[in-house]
Amino acid sequence: MPKTAVVTGSAGGLGKGIAERLAMDGFNVVLHDINEELLKETEEAFKKQGYNVASYKSDVSSKSEQTELTAFAAETFGQLDVFVNNAGIDAVTPFLEVGEDQLEKLFRVNVFGTVYGTQAAAEQYKKQGTKGKVINACSIAGHESYEMLSVYSATKHAVRSFTQSSAKELAQFGITVNAYCPGVAKTAMWDRIDEEMVKYNDDMELGDAFKEFSSAIKLGRYQEPKDVANLVSFLASSDSDYITGQSILTDGGLVYR
Structure with a gap:
């Protein structure tokens, strides 16, 4: 019997790459996102590729909606085996300008959603x-705190702690x-x-920040969704x-830890 995985925030970006890899691995996959239009497009594209998927729109920052999502997966495919807390958002702000709204929004999605x-x-x-x-989306920012990304870094440190x-x-x-x-991946977030x-x-022009961060990567290229999906595939398998x-x-x- 095929196993079932939920991947939150999987209508696009790294989440979509993860969901596709798990579908290729033979999982039934519940695609999830808060963007219903993009979610339906991804579901349709995956079904055309022959993947066994369903989709569910909800807000990860709502505890009741997370419970409803897992129930949907179990009802649709028989049981749940893997849950990927992939959904997340970012914000770029000088530390002295960080406000209540940004703290509330990022912690609700990145931390509350994961919990x-x-x-x-x-x-x-x-x-x-x-x-x-359970497989959570952390980040290099969960190991290293970055300038201009203080709130995002704090949320990812929290994700790492809750993982443990x-x-x-x-x-x-x-x-x-x-x-x-x-x-560093060439995604909409970056x-x-x-x-x-x-x-x-x-002193910066568009593209400079991405070049600066990616130029420090020792393997000489920026990240692609498949690089992340390969690791999640392993973590979702019995090998882990x-x-x-x-x-x-x-x-x-x-980053080296």
């Missing part, structure tokens, strides 16, 4: 009486919790970061059954 998703998945696994996996503490508590139920930590950096630095509580860097040699 609620992990809780919902764990409760579903317990209900099924099965083992299960939840792994310790959920191990007794046969549930593993790990995280993947991407670096396009936004690049644009915002220019606003705060007169003896790994839990880890936040693994997949950045081409940028």
Whole structure:
């Protein structure tokens, strides 16, 4: 019987790459996003490729909606086996300009969403009486705090901490919790970061921030979705059954921990 995975924030970007890889691996995949139009486009494209997918629109920052998402996955495909907390947002702001709205928004999506998703998945696994996996989107910013990205970095440090503490508590139920930590990828998120950096630095032109960050990558190229998807594929497989509580860097040699 094929296993089932949920990937939040998978209508585009790295999440879409992760969802496609898991579908290629033979998983039933529940695509998820808050952008319903893009979500439906991705679902249609995946079905044309022969993947066994369904889609669900919801807000990861709502605890009840995360519970509804896991229930949908189990009802649609029989049971849930892997839950990928991929959804996340960023913000580029000088530290002295960080305000309540930004703190609230980023922590609600990046941290609350990860906590609620992990809780919902764990409760579903317990209900099924099965083992299960939770895989969280951390970042190089979960290991290193960056200028102009203070709130984003703080949320990803929190994700790394929750990955560790939840792994310790959920191990007794046969549930593993790990995280993947991407670096610099040519995605819409990095396009936004690049644009915002220019606003705060007169010496920068569009594209400079991305070039600066990616030029430090030891393997000599920026990240592609498949680089992240390869790691998530491993973490979702039985080959990773003896790994839990880890936040693994997949950045081409940028941050070393």
